[in-house]
Amino acid sequence: MSSALRAEVGQIDVDAIVVGAGGAGLWAALELAREGIPTAVLTKLYPTRSHTGAAQGGVCAALGNVEEDHWEWHMFDTIKGGDYLADQDAAEVLAREAIPAVIELERMGLPFNRTSDGKIDQRRFGGHTRNYGEGPVRRSCYAADRTGHMILQTLYQQCIKAGVKFYDEYHVVDLVFEGGEADKGGRCSGVVGYKIADGTLHVFRAKAVLLATGGYGRAWRVTSNAHSLTGDGMALAWRHGVPLQDMEFYQFHPTGIVGTGILLSEAARGEGGYLINDAGQRFMESYAPKLMELAPRDMISRAIYQEIRAGRGIGGKDYIHLDVRHLGRKVIEEKLPDITELARIYQGVEPISEPVPVQPTAHYAMGGVPTNLETEVLADARGNVVPGLFAAGEVACVSVHGANRLGTNSLVDLLVFGKRAGIRMAQICKSTPQPGSVQGAERAVRDELLALSTRPSGVRPAEIRRELAALMMDNVGVYRDEALLGAAVKGIAKLKGEYANVRVEDTGSVFNTDLLEARELGYLLDTAEATAVSAYARTESRGAHSREDFPERNDAKFLAHTLVWQGSDGAPATKLDYKPVTITKFEPKARVY
Amino acid sequence: MSAQKYSISGRPRPTGSRVDLYVWWAVRISSLALFVLALAHFSMTHFVFDPGIQSAEWVRQTRWNSITLRVLDWGMLMAVLVHGFLGMRTVMQDYVPSRIRQASLIGLYAIALLLFVLGTQVVVTLPMD
Amino acid sequence: MTQGSSPLASPQKLRNYPSYRGGEGMVAWAFHRISGIGVWAFIVLHVFDIWLIGANPALYDALGEFYSSAPGRVMETLLGAALFYHALNGMRIVVMDFWPALTIYHRGLWRAVWVTFFTFGLPGAYIILKPIWEMAA
């Protein structure tokens, strides 16, 4: 009988471990390499296949290459865009350090588009303004419509140059703690990796472990996220007593391809595309008369839902039209080539002559593993850190995005905090002794994986995944209320019960994707639970979290970050706490555009 | 410095050899020569004169009764030896298993040498009228 | 430096590849290679038979009989076709080698090769083959 796991166990000692090789993980690895810290980068995909490569729009930094700009303006936009939930010290770091980070990327070789005098070119992007909201500003640095791709490639190239040691297609299946779990003052001392190619477990010991595993958009049915974005880092930390922060804030991008959710970038509206309902009206005029189609993402997504609910979706169905026909063939083909291609391939629609059906698509997690400005993971609302554990990128919540992220700010987040993570980890590695032996640390997860792969009968993971995705889409989507969220919490608990009986068909040890997908489903259930529970408890509307039963923002009670802990022994999560928002420069105001 | 290393990974260190560069040029240049010479030769032997009349005697008395034509034909032989055999070298590098590749290539070059000798001999020694 | 490779991976067999559905470029290459080898094989023979003019004229003439016979003429036609295609496509390659920007027109160039091939090749074939039915008649 073959088994999904081989008996032999690898033991690897390094100083630092980076889990995930997207933008955040790669930059951290690069900093560690520069400091000469022995580092292992583990990634379940080849690095160049990380989802950072999907980002098209650009990366904002107040370089002022084409018009006047200041990092304070960028900071303000970030905070206002986030409905004042962003920590302002963090937003300041983001806006300030974006500038040297982008310059450094250029020096690493990133092929930015250029101005006529040879500098990095910049263009407009939703929500980024001049002089504290006066009008749009050219702040987004870009490389054609492949900025994320170029960031990912450039960082990977530099890692090769620096001799970074990669463990490609190693699936991290557990974190190792010594001295108790995170909520009991324990220290993270390593990770357990499952080598996909041959089914062996490897225990990695290190002084510092970075989670850079990206988001969990696959919890929703209609999503712009890759199949691999299953919240692994968040769930693993959660299972070891780390709280998750602000999970109720999940961004829906207004223009996803109907059914699949593949993203049609904001550029379509930036170039002047309209959103049209069944009656042929540009309905945004009744929601954001000034900015129309360029209002922030959360607002447009809500408007689309309102239309659909009022029966004004196209043909009464659950989508509306994105119309670019009036822009003319030339603009469409030259400025929006990727969008045109996506619509043609994935929807069979010709944007030059037909309107494109779109609907909001699950896109980005504002919440995640709480960290301080040095990317150290926090154990509680008082700011105590979990020794040895770090997080950066979409998996983390610093929080710079607050309740709603602005376009391009995610890439900035990766760069700034990925770099900070590497620098901080290098310091820690130099001043800390190696943790104690991690021998046998793989036992718990080995048992879990064996249980998954040897169960003779049970439910297929795909069924649970489908139900979860539908539940999250219907109940934890753009609009929420007590009834929907209550049902979601219950429904997730039920699915978790079924998950305990899930059955994997592939019993081999070589490239067992069946087993790993089942494992990932467990992570999705955890992150979905954290999301639903946090959303249920937040009885206000702010940014992407929109409660119909509580339509107003409530600063008196909820100008605070949610922290939620996993329930013990498989019980639903009930432990929540709130942490005040750091306010330095900008007092919360009503958010009008 | 890592920048100085050729391959951080498993790919064998490139030899930095320029042989294949020269081969590439030789094939291109000889192909230009052949385009003229070989096509002219074929036209001559098939369209200008019918193969039916081209006996050994005819070749000696008519075709090769001119130094120029002999030199041109010999030049074509040289071009073919360069082009055809370097071309075959490429084909063999592709399909002959590495165990016997070296030996086969030596065999190929031996044939080329033989053709050089035979061809040159007949061009030089065949008496003219 | 990575650690990902699989010890059990199984190499694929060369014999599966001809089923790849390549485009014009692949067909052009395959023809070029086959015609090149064919012409090469003929030329090895041909240099040898030319050598016979000096060494053994009688044998050469016997061979010449064959060249002008019906099967010989068919073979000559094929040889001419191979050489002519190879020459034209060879020029197509050389042109792209020296002007890489022309690669976007590689299909057009290939079509031009065939147009030229048939424009000159068909009359040529007629001239070579004509004696066969003249002989028969």
Place this chain on the structure above:
Amino acid sequence: MASATQVELKIQRFDPERDSEPHWQTLTVPVEPMDRVLDLLTRAKELFDGSITFRRSCAHGVCGSDALLINGRNRLACKLRVEALGRTITVAPLPGLPIVKDLVVDMEEFFDKFRSVQPYLVAAPVEGDGERIQSEEQRDRYDDTTKCILCAACTTSCPSFWAQPEYVGPAAIVNAHRFIFDSRDENADTRLDILSDENGVWRCRTTFNCVEACPRGINITKAILEVSSAISARR
């Protein structure tokens, strides 16, 4: 959407722990109007056989995970509409690389070759705190080859690579080209050295399978010929 039709999906299967040779499995899979081959594979895995193994991630043609041999051509499964393929769809792993399992090939050699061309900017540190200056024309010079997502569709469609797996292959040359023609880079000479031996650019026979297979529409053959011209142009 109604699942009006179904197609025959022929998948090449190989489990190294059971099989000595790959074999074919044929499944009748329901299709929906906008399905791509990746949807079909996913559905087959979910409905019929969880052990069907393939790589995938982004699902919209930007990560390069799911390049496969589909109906005789290398294509990204997530970018190829089922509609365009007829009633029978044949899916096999990329040709020329060792098969790990089913549709998954061992990519290590491929990435080794990529790394061997020094695919990273090498340049002296810059003074001051601004960016390097590069004109729009200088940037356009290498724009095309920056698009590569390392999917391996090109290299594994190349007859020269099938014949000689030592051939560095179009993907690696594309990535070398990206730096050789970047005005900021100072290492072009070394890369040209690396690519000038028997397994470098000279193995390209301008077959154009690579160009035809590239999901990013890169003119790979042009890039290769530009590199070989650069090699022959230097002293």
